[in-house]
Amino acid sequence: xxxxxxxxxxxxxxxxxxxxxxxxxxxxxxxxxxxxxxxxxxxxxxxxxxxxxxxxxxxxxxxxxxxxxxxxxxxxxxxxxxxxxxxxxxxxxxxxxxxxxxxxxxxxxxxxxxxxxxxxxxxxxxxxxxxxxxxxxxxxxxxxxxxxxxxxxxxxxxxxxxxxxxxxxxxxxxxxxxxxxxxxxxxxxxxxxxxxxxxxxxxxxxxxxxxxxxxxxxxxxxxxxxxxxxxxxxxxxxxxxxxxxxxxxxxxxxxxxxxxxxxxxxxxxxxxxxxxxxxxxxxxxxxxxxxxxxxxxxxxxxxxxxxxxxxxxxxxxxxxxxxxxxxxxxxxxxxxxxxxxxxxxxxxxxxxxxxx
Amino acid sequence: xxxxxxxxxxxxxxxxxxxxxxxxxxxxxxxxxxxxxxxxxxxxxxxxxxxxxxxxxxxxxxxxxxxxxxxxxxxxxxxxxxxxxxxxxxxxxxxxxxxxxxxxxxxxxxxxxxxxxxxxxxxxxxxxxxxxxxxxxxxxxxxxxxxxxxxxxxxxxxxxxxxxxxxxxxxxxxxxxxxxxxxxxxxxxxxxxxxxxxxxxxxxxxxxxxxxxxxxxxxxxxxxxxxxxxxxxxxxxxxxxxxxxxxxxxxxxxxxxxxxxxxxxxxxxxxxxxxxxxxxxxxxxxxxxxxxxxxxxxxxxxxxxxxxxxxxxxxxxxxxxxxxxxxxxxxxxxxxxxxxxxxxxxxxxxxxxxxx
Numbered sequence: 001x002x003x004x005x006x007x008x009x010x011x012x013x014x015x016x017x018x019x020x021x022x023x024x025x026x027x028x029x030x031x032x033x034x035x036x037x038x039x040x041x042x043x044x045x046x047x048x049x050x051x052x053x054x055x056x057x058x059x060x061x062x063x064x065x066x067x068x069x070x071x072x073x074x075x076x077x078x079x080x081x082x083x084x085x086x087x088x089x090x091x092x093x094x095x096x097x098x099x100x101x102x103x104x105x106x107x108x109x110x111x112x113x114x115x116x117x118x119x120x121x122x123x124x125x126x127x128x129x130x131x132x133x134x135x136x137x138x139x140x141x142x143x144x145x146x147x148x149x150x151x152x153x154x155x156x157x158x159x160x161x162x163x164x165x166x167x168x169x170x171x172x173x174x175x176x177x178x179x180x181x182x183x184x185x186x187x188x189x190x191x192x193x194x195x196x197x198x199x200x201x202x203x204x205x206x207x208x209x210x211x212x213x214x215x216x217x218x219x220x221x222x223x224x225x226x227x228x229x230x231x232x233x234x235x236x237x238x239x240x241x242x243x244x245x246x247x248x249x250x251x252x253x254x255x256x257x258x259x260x261x262x263x264x265x266x267x268x269x270x271x272x273x274x275x276x277x278x279x280x281x282x283x284x285x286x287x288x289x290x291x292x293x294x295x296x297x298x299x300x301x302x303x304x305x306x307x308x309x310x311x312x313x314x315x316x317x318x319x320x321x322x323x324x325x326x327x328x329x330x331x332x333x334x335x336x337x338x339x340x341x342x343x344x345x346x347x348x349x350x351x352x353x354x355x356x
Numbered sequence: 357x358x359x360x361x362x363x364x365x366x367x368x369x370x371x372x373x374x375x376x377x378x379x380x381x382x383x384x385x386x387x388x389x390x391x392x393x394x395x396x397x398x399x400x401x402x403x404x405x406x407x408x409x410x411x412x413x414x415x416x417x418x419x420x421x422x423x424x425x426x427x428x429x430x431x432x433x434x435x436x437x438x439x440x441x442x443x444x445x446x447x448x449x450x451x452x453x454x455x456x457x458x459x460x461x462x463x464x465x466x467x468x469x470x471x472x473x474x475x476x477x478x479x480x481x482x483x484x485x486x487x488x489x490x491x492x493x494x495x496x497x498x499x500x501x502x503x504x505x506x507x508x509x510x511x512x513x514x515x516x517x518x519x520x521x522x523x524x525x526x527x528x529x530x531x532x533x534x535x536x537x538x539x540x541x542x543x544x545x546x547x548x549x550x551x552x553x554x555x556x557x558x559x560x561x562x563x564x565x566x567x568x569x570x571x572x573x574x575x576x577x578x579x580x581x582x583x584x585x586x587x588x589x590x591x592x593x594x595x596x597x598x599x600x601x602x603x604x605x606x607x608x609x610x611x612x613x614x615x616x617x618x619x620x621x622x623x624x625x626x627x628x629x630x631x632x633x634x635x636x637x638x639x640x641x642x643x644x645x646x647x648x649x650x651x652x653x654x655x656x657x658x659x660x661x662x663x664x665x666x667x668x669x670x671x672x673x674x675x676x677x678x679x680x681x682x683x684x685x686x687x688x689x690x691x692x693x694x695x696x697x698x699x700x701x702x703x704x705x706x707x708x709x710x711x712x
Contacts, residue, residue, distance in 0.1 A: 219598025
């Protein structure tokens with residue numbers, strides 16, 4: 001294993017750009033001193049900030065880029081203007097060239113998805129990448145994918161998500177055979193669920209050594225931690241993720257107003273402050289920051305654009321853990337185990353039958 | 357307006373059957389003394405319980421039914437065995453015959469959906485019914501639909517959901533022109549969203565007098581209460597609803613364990629107890645119990661199968677409010693306003709272009 005992990009950073013991404021990324025890198029360096037950075041951005045913007053963070057500067061190589069993808073650029077626009085020249089592209093390209101172990105950007109999701117696919121290409125046996133999120137649960141954490149990489153997925157694609165999510169759970173949670181569930185709704189015999197049922201059949205029949213298929217799960221199973229990996233297509237996955245974030249904020253809001261409404265409640269709050277701090281910490285969206293692109297020839301992490309340096313460092317740490325735990329090798333070996341033991345012909349037939 | 361509102365009850369539905377429904381009816385009667393019941397169920401089960409609730413008995417007409425749909429019956433099975441004979445069917449049929457103003461069942465959703473569609477048929481200009489839920493938000497409550505009636509919806513169907521949801525919001529929230537948003541994910545230019553974009557276009561162009569179309573909303577907007585009505589197809593809507601329920605339970609669990617972990621926190625809890633009770637009340641799933649079938653020739657309410665009498669009474673109250681506020685008339689007049697002002701031909705074209 002390499003002595004150092006090298007991460008390439010799009011220094012211009014996110015609502016605050018380099019004012020988020022450089023302080024975030026500093027925090028990541030504190031947490032993981034064996035990280036080195038490759039920074040891409042506008043020298044007039046980045047270098048003055050870097051001067052205020054000498055430890056990051058000493059651990060970095062910086063390269064100037066003329067173009068910065070804006071948060072509201074459309075993917076096609078970003079590709080047209082920023083391909084080969086933007087800080088986002090160059091950060092991803094460093095992974096492709098083997099100059100970095102993984103890339104992190106807090107830039108706009110659509111542009112990052114397009115560039116990551118275009119530059120790194122999908123891995124063998126995967127025809128559609130997914131974005132995976134770590135979801136805090138009552139049992140710890142689960143991997144949920146796809147949370148918005150692409151919309152819609154047929155049975156073989158859902159199968160691929162299950163394999164990749166399983167590999168990620170093994171890399172991060174130290175599990176030998178994580179449980180995997182397919183997100184579904186509790187209505188039987190309804191049109192439109194064919195691909196989910198077929199994916200379940202594929203998983204059951206494949207009986208992979210590294211995945212314990214646990215059947216269908218519903219929306220409320222995610223937070224319970226019923227399974228280690230929750231598999232769904234990107235539209236429903238993104239709606240689930242955002243809805244959960246919204247509900248958490250809503251309850252935090254209720255709680256704040258309830259605890260400040262009367263003097264007695266405020267006294268209670270003073271006593272229970274540590275308990276609330278623990279709760280706040282558990283619910284802190286920065287703890288789960290970082291969507292992972294799975295299914296590409298390289299690791300790219302999407303950080304929330306509006307996060308703070310702590311949150312950005314969490315996204316960097318997530319990539320770090322996956323590199324140290326050899327995520328890509330695990331995905332590739334899981335996929336090849338499956339493909340070696342299965343004749344490609346029936347898989348192709350299923351793919352056609354399962355297409356929406 | 358009629359002096360009394362008559363509700364037909366499937367007395368056998370729900371995990372606890374008549375032991376839920378009759379006490380629930382008693383609670384509903386306390387809240388709304390001008391309710392009368394038509395009860396359908398097995399006389400050997402229902403009558404002994406009814407004897408313990410004389411006020412309900414005095415406000416009810418009871419009819420014996422041989423068949424009770426089970427919670428795990430498949431919809432096709434339920435229709436085959438229970439059509440015309442089951443307590444669920446008879447409760448719905450009472451609405452069709454005009455013997456009841458609305459029906460409530462806590463029985464299984466798939467069977468209820470199938471029977472309600474089969475018995476009541478979809479309303480003119482609506483080709484697909486939806487289940488609408490009341491969602492507690494930071495601003496009060498919003499209507500969210502479809503939360504699982506059917507899967508998938510094209511642009512004209514989403515348009516229909518918007519009109520029906522708007523009418524429900526007007527009936528329940530005393531709003532003149534509720535705001536309506538289409539649930540979407542924040543990724544642009546991605547395949548699969550055509551029907552949502554087209555529905556947005558239809559709503560913008562229709563410029564209905566009773567709906568203020570507010571554009572796309574994301575999952576976290578639901579809990580914020582960004583709009584009065586959130587429109588989506590049934591799969592994503594059900595995932596959102598269940599995920600929010602799961603998140604709320606998860607946080608309640610965190611909170612409980614945080615507040616009981618140390619003596620100081622427990623002291624804080626004692627002081628803040630009233631605040632917590634308020635919070636618990638806000639988060640109480642029984643407060644939002646009741647999914648409403650929209651788009652049928654009659655009002656049918658689905659209660660959670662696992663709720664308690666308080667929750668069942670809330671579902672009854674929901675139907676009561678909609679009858680008193682003339683929901684069906686509002687839906688019909690909104691739809692006819694639209695259809696009178698629009699040539700059917702272009703709508704037909706859009707329907708074809710928008711089909712998934």
